[in-house]
Amino acid sequence: MAKTDIGPPDYKQFLPPIIRDNYGKWRYHEIVRAGVLKHVGENGDVLYTVRAGSPRLLSTDHIREICDLAETYCDGYLRFTSRHNIEFLLADERRVAPLIEELQAKNYPVGGTGHSISNMVHTQGWVHCHTPATDASGPVKAIMDELYDHFTHMDLPAHVRIALACCLNMCGAVHCSDIAILGIHRTPPRPDNSRLPNLCELPTTVASCPTGAIRADMKNKTVQVNDDKCMYCGNCYTVCPAMPIADPDNDGISIWVGGKVSNARSAPMFSKLAIPFLPNNPPRWPEVVAAVKNIVEVYAARARKHERLGEWIERVGWERFFTLTGIAFTDKHIDDFTLATETFRTTTQFKWG
Amino acid sequence: MTDSKTPLLDELEKGPWPSFVKDMKQAAEKKPAAADLLNQLELSYKDRIGHWKHGGIVGVKGYGSGVIGRYSDRPDLFPNVRAFHTMRVNHPTGWFYKTDALRKLCDIWDKHGSGLTNLHGSTGDAILLGTTTDHLQPCFDDLSEAGFDLGGSGSALRTPSACVGPARCEWACIDSLDICYQATMTLQDQIHRPMFPYKFKIKVSACANDCVAAIARSDLAIMGTWKGRIQVDPAEVRAYADAGLDIRGEVRDLCPTKCMEWSEADRTLVIHDGDCNRCMHCLNVMPKALRPGKERGASILVGGKAPIVQGSLLSWVIVPFMKLEPPYTELFDLIARIQDWWDENGRSRERLGELINRLGMRHFLKAMGLPAVPQMVKHPRTNPYVFFWPEEIDKKEVK
Numbered sequence: 001m002a003k004t005d006i007g008p009p010d011y012k013q014f015l016p017p018i019i020r021d022n023y024g025k026w027r028y029h030e031i032v033r034a035g036v037l038k039h040v041g042e043n044g045d046v047l048y049t050v051r052a053g054s055p056r057l058l059s060t061d062h063i064r065e066i067c068d069l070a071e072t073y074c075d076g077y078l079r080f081t082s083r084h085n086i087e088f089l090l091a092d093e094r095r096v097a098p099l100i101e102e103l104q105a106k107n108y109p110v111g112g113t114g115h116s117i118s119n120m121v122h123t124q125g126w127v128h129c130h131t132p133a134t135d136a137s138g139p140v141k142a143i144m145d146e147l148y149d150h151f152t153h154m155d156l157p158a159h160v161r162i163a164l165a166c167c168l169n170m171c172g173a174v175h176c177s178d179i180a181i182l183g184i185h186r187t188p189p190r191p192d193n194s195r196l197p198n199l200c201e202l203p204t205t206v207a208s209c210p211t212g213a214i215r216a217d218m219k220n221k222t223v224q225v226n227d228d229k230c231m232y233c234g235n236c237y238t239v240c241p242a243m244p245i246a247d248p249d250n251d252g253i254s255i256w257v258g259g260k261v262s263n264a265r266s267a268p269m270f271s272k273l274a275i276p277f278l279p280n281n282p283p284r285w286p287e288v289v290a291a292v293k294n295i296v297e298v299y300a301a302r303a304r305k306h307e308r309l310g311e312w313i314e315r316v317g318w319e320r321f322f323t324l325t326g327i328a329f330t331d332k333h334i335d336d337f338t339l340a341t342e343t344f345r346t347t348t349q350f351k352w353g
Numbered sequence: 354m355t356d357s358k359t360p361l362l363d364e365l366e367k368g369p370w371p372s373f374v375k376d377m378k379q380a381a382e383k384k385p386a387a388a389d390l391l392n393q394l395e396l397s398y399k400d401r402i403g404h405w406k407h408g409g410i411v412g413v414k415g416y417g418s419g420v421i422g423r424y425s426d427r428p429d430l431f432p433n434v435r436a437f438h439t440m441r442v443n444h445p446t447g448w449f450y451k452t453d454a455l456r457k458l459c460d461i462w463d464k465h466g467s468g469l470t471n472l473h474g475s476t477g478d479a480i481l482l483g484t485t486t487d488h489l490q491p492c493f494d495d496l497s498e499a500g501f502d503l504g505g506s507g508s509a510l511r512t513p514s515a516c517v518g519p520a521r522c523e524w525a526c527i528d529s530l531d532i533c534y535q536a537t538m539t540l541q542d543q544i545h546r547p548m549f550p551y552k553f554k555i556k557v558s559a560c561a562n563d564c565v566a567a568i569a570r571s572d573l574a575i576m577g578t579w580k581g582r583i584q585v586d587p588a589e590v591r592a593y594a595d596a597g598l599d600i601r602g603e604v605r606d607l608c609p610t611k612c613m614e615w616s617e618a619d620r621t622l623v624i625h626d627g628d629c630n631r632c633m634h635c636l637n638v639m640p641k642a643l644r645p646g647k648e649r650g651a652s653i654l655v656g657g658k659a660p661i662v663q664g665s666l667l668s669w670v671i672v673p674f675m676k677l678e679p680p681y682t683e684l685f686d687l688i689a690r691i692q693d694w695w696d697e698n699g700r701s702r703e704r705l706g707e708l709i710n711r712l713g714m715r716h717f718l719k720a721m722g723l724p725a726v727p728q729m730v731k732h733p734r735t736n737p738y739v740f741f742w743p744e745e746i747d748k749k750e751v752k
Contacts, residue, residue, distance in 0.1 A: 004414075004497070004502075005542065007443065007537055007538045008442075008443040008444060008445050009454060009500045009501060011445040013451070014445055014449040014450050014451045014454065015449055015520060019520050023519050024525065024528065026522060026525075028640040039521055047521065049521070053370065055370070055371040055376060056373070056471050057373040057376055057482070058470050059377070059379040059387075059468055059469055059470075060380070060463050060469075061383075062376050063458075063459050063470065064456065064459055066455075067455055067459075076452040078449075078450055079449045079450065080444075080448040080473055081448065082448075082477070082564060089521075107371060109371070123475060126397035126402075127373075127390070127482075128423060128437070128482055128483070129403060129405060130403065130408060131407075132403045135394075135398070138365055141365050141368070141370055141373060141374075142365070144370035148369045151370075165659075168659075170661070171474075171475050171476075173475065176570075204701060207701070207702070210661075233660070235661050235662055241406075246402050249401075251402070261569050262561070263562070263568075263632050264633045264634045264637055265607055265608075265632055265634045268563070268569055280401045282361060282401060283361040283362060284364060305603060306603060306634070306638070
């Protein structure tokens, strides 16, 4: 019988000696170039970190290749970031350039530091999820191909964090990203009355609906959906498999902007709706890629240094954002959920666009 | 013309960014399950819809979480992904590895699964993507033997995560890695045996830059901060100015509290620390010259979550400052009280933030024994619908 409850391996055994020696005693850091961090300890020790992009979905052979690199250049020590990047940890400056050279030869993008676009946090999508409204890995690959130079160069006003979640469950919790790409449904679930009585608990299913659109039909041991109140979140399907909601012709992607996680300068912010719907157009989602690129370019051309996307929009105003990006403003952009009125404008201070 | 079976996915092998399709094809050379996954994904690209059935409860002995059941809805076409379950492996805190440990994971997964992984999933776990039901227990046994354990799923404590912290960051105000690791080890039972109304997430960021998105993504966010004065090295401030940094424009003018004065003439920076809200911007721009104050600890915030069910929430401050030193008794006591209250009062699938919103923050604070302080709100209430506790009322007998 295998041991249970042992927890993860103690991370301390995986810290390279230079980190063990300087734990809690780092003095400052510099970004030497895109993808290379230099941390200096109080005692003068220097640690280099080389950051490389990854598709997140990795084969074991690919991981072994990463291990080979880590063994050749950094005595087998590496880490991953919260945005799926690989970080090679080097105590020897002389190995930095050769590592970068080999990474580039093997098509690993080196970058993602400072005022760049880091790797996209994303979810499983069609690869491995049962509730997706879009794929995840595919749109991410298509977008990062287009924005590649912003990963390898620190040429933006500030950090730009892009994330994708393939449904409103948001395993990727994309709701505070500079640009969030969110898979959405646009048609109500379809209760399967033959399977529902055996598969689903009625009170749970009714309670799962944020807008109260689901009513129990006790007589037939099923539920009815008030289509007028349904905003297609899919939460009922999460708790009740007999309420399928996926709809290839109407599922797609919405784009949200201006969120941030850090407390630097402005407080953390939610992303706000920019584009309510773009079609699922595999394999490369050209409409989504073009929309993201447009937002990044307009921001890059106009924001001031250190200004995150959301901070720039707040400075110029949302009305200007829609004008400058050419994105259409619709009734979908005006909130009608529980705290909607807090978002309505209560002043005559606005711009003409 | 190509005779490829995956013409749509082949398009995603093009372009400079690393291609997940290449990784899938690499695994497919060895593993029929990976090959069928690739083929099923191609069908999804053609149909524009997922081809996984809803759920399925599978697991390993003694655990109620850590394994996500997954079954193909087209086993007729893709028999090798008829069952294709995920195992969530609790990552080493901070996502640090030595390659021998990673290689062990790879060997185990080649033996038992599809050879495909996520490094890492969004919650932080190392995700082993796709195996059959009969391989779950043997795979777990091998993982355990190699020193790994599963992470959380379902209505459990999800695998806690932490920023890189003192291991590689001069801004770390708390030992985010140790706190996260101790929480993970202390709360093992909660991770493996779902016992709550819904999921519970703990994330630890060692400063306000919040590299693990604790405020946005966790029910309990532990955020490193300090009291007292920012440590200023005047010589290094001057060195930044000499090197061309526009301290007025890039530092002083962007300070949200306008708590600093910069004198171009004598090149000195004066910080009025009482006005500072410790946002980190000036430290971010001048790490060599400015450092966090010496009295360090954490702000504790609760309630953050993504939209489902009642809408997204950012976490709320409930303890402005807590000293955090091993064995973190005050923190773990607070976590236990929070979870007990949530467990007692929460409805099924109600996150902590939603429960606080439903019952009222005053009830939560009273149950926690936490004093109300102005740091908890952006501003006091604007409506006059104020509740008073019975004991606050002067009761007179009415004749």
